[in-house]
Amino acid sequence: MKLEMICTGEEVLSGQIVDTNAAWFANVMMEQGIEVQRRITVGDRLEDLIAVFQERSLHADVILVNGGLGPTSDDLSAEAMAKAKGEPLVENLVWRQRLEDWFTRNGREMPLSNLKQALLPESAVMVDNPVGTACGFRVKLNRAWLFFTPGVPFELKEMVKGQFIPFLQQEYGVGAKVAVKKLLTIGHGESALADKLETLELPEGVTLGYRSSMPHIEIKIFARGDKAIGLLPRVTNHVRQVLGTAVVAEDRQSLAEEIHGRLNQSGFSLALAESCTGGLIASDLVAFSGSSSYLHHGLVTYSNESKVKVLGVSPQTLDDHGAVSIATVEEMALGARRLLDSDFALATSGIAGPDGGSEEKPVGTVALALATRGGVYSQMIKLPRRSRDLVRSLSAAVALDMLRRELLGEAVIVDYGSIGRYSK
Incomplete structure (x- = not known):
């Protein structure tokens, strides 16, 4: 089975928005053992849409078309598909009733423009959208089934999982093994x-x-x-x-998800003191529901003054060793843990760049510490020639992995290949 994807929209084609839908879809299909063999992005131009539907339907077996099902004048997918088949648009009475019921249920008057979303190519099979006002549909053209979905990400995901994958399994017997x-x-x-x-x-x-x-x-x-x-x-x-x-x-998307899974409802507590990562670790953890069961606090102590006044870092330590040092980051972790007597505390302090480095501590130098009830683990890592964002995200990942290893009773400090380390 040859599977392709057509993404529509001027904002996608021009780069105004990143097409995360395509990446998500390809990943989900790969998990079903199906490789997306081609992806095409088309703007909101009727002639271009008609041409690409006709051309790709000669080569693919199934094409997922994403976007262009809204109520505005630049939403042209249904009209283009009807013209590609040489047939009229016909009002789908089932979906019109669903639209009217949806607006009534939400106490709103339905704009006339929304009626456009009930117009489907005459030969189309309606595909339910349980979470939005635009129904999907599928149409057979030449050798291919074209399966149309809205561009709204959560609507696409709902329909792919609930409608598209079962369709592939039924029609082509794929994904079952x-x-x-x-x-x-x-x-x-x-x-x-x-x-x-x-x-x-x-x-x-x-x-x-x-x-x-x-x-x-x-x-x-x-x-x-x-x-x-x-x-x-x-x-x-x-x-x-x-x-x-x-x-x-x-089977995790990130180390933050792994840590959340291990700490949630575990009875353990965690504190954070972040400098160069600027709250990134805290943000990654609180993205998961239930993080309040273990996360005591996340402090962004960016300045030396805040490290001293909030965390209790010694001014002498900062004078002698600097903010990016083992001594400082250990005191940061200990201070963060001490505030609420947390079981664990992570601390980060580094030079994310692109400016601010020195010969002794170049850009990409980061100090990390994990404080526990039994002691403190710390290390200095080297992340040269990385972007500011990557220095921060890698630092957060290594810090979380230090905690993961402690929770598993493994060695907390290890080598990671391309991540260099300073010896103490």
């Missing part, structure tokens, strides 16, 4: 990871995939068929052994 394991890594580039794994002899039906989402690289281990699925745990363990400390989580 596929399993995937995801290993999250830090500190190694995609090519370095591939070099380590390319010599592995994988069983038939098992393949590897890579996804870069810095500061992480995700390795996906796909198993297709009953026999391969049965071997998946063994292959996963082998990959873990080969990569060693690079692997920091399994």
Whole structure:
């Protein structure tokens, strides 16, 4: 089965917004064992839409069309599809009633422009949208089924999971015998990871995939068929052994999700004192519901004065060692933990750049500390030639991994390959 995607919208084509829908869709399809073979972005021009629908329908089996189903004049997907098939738009009475009921239920008067969302190509099969005012639809043109979804991300995701994937399974028998394991890594580039794994002899039906989402690289281990699925745990363990400390989580999107999973309702508590990461660690954790069960506080102590007055860092320590130092970051972690007697505290202090470095402490130098009830662990890492954002996100990831390792009873300070370390 050849699967393609057509994304519509001038704002996507011109780069005014980043097309996260396409990345999400390709990732979800890959987890079903289906590779998206082509993606095309088209602006809001009727002739261009008609042409691309007609041309790609000669080559693909299924095309997901995302966007252009709204009520405004530049939402042209339904009209373009009707013209591509040479048929009229017809009002779908079921969806018109759904629209009227939705507005009545919400105490609002329905604008006449919304009626446009009930107009579908004559041969279209309506596809339910349980979370929005634009229904989807599917149409057969030439060899392909074109499956239309709204551009609103949460509506797309709802319809892909609830409607599109079941359609593929029913029509093409795909996705029923596929399993995937995801290993999250830090500190190694995609090519370095591939070099380590390319010599592995994988069983038939098992393949590897890579996804870069810095500061992480995700390795996906796909198993297709009953026999391969049965071997998946063994292959996963082998990959873990080969990569060693690079692997920091399994079946998680981020280290923050991993830490949240381990701390939520655990009875443990955590405090944060962030300087160079500027609240990034706290933000990543509070993105998850239930983080209040363990996160005592997150303090952004950016200035030396705040480090002294809020965390109790000694002015002499700052004078003798500087803000970016083992001594300072250890006192920051201890001070943060002491405030509410937290079980753990993480602290960061570094030079994120692009300015501010020195010969002794160049840009990308970061001090990290983890304070526990039993003591303090600390390290200085080197992140040269990275962007400011990447220095901050990598620093946050290493700090969280220090905590993860402590929770697992493992060595807290380890080597990560491309992340350099200063010896104490």
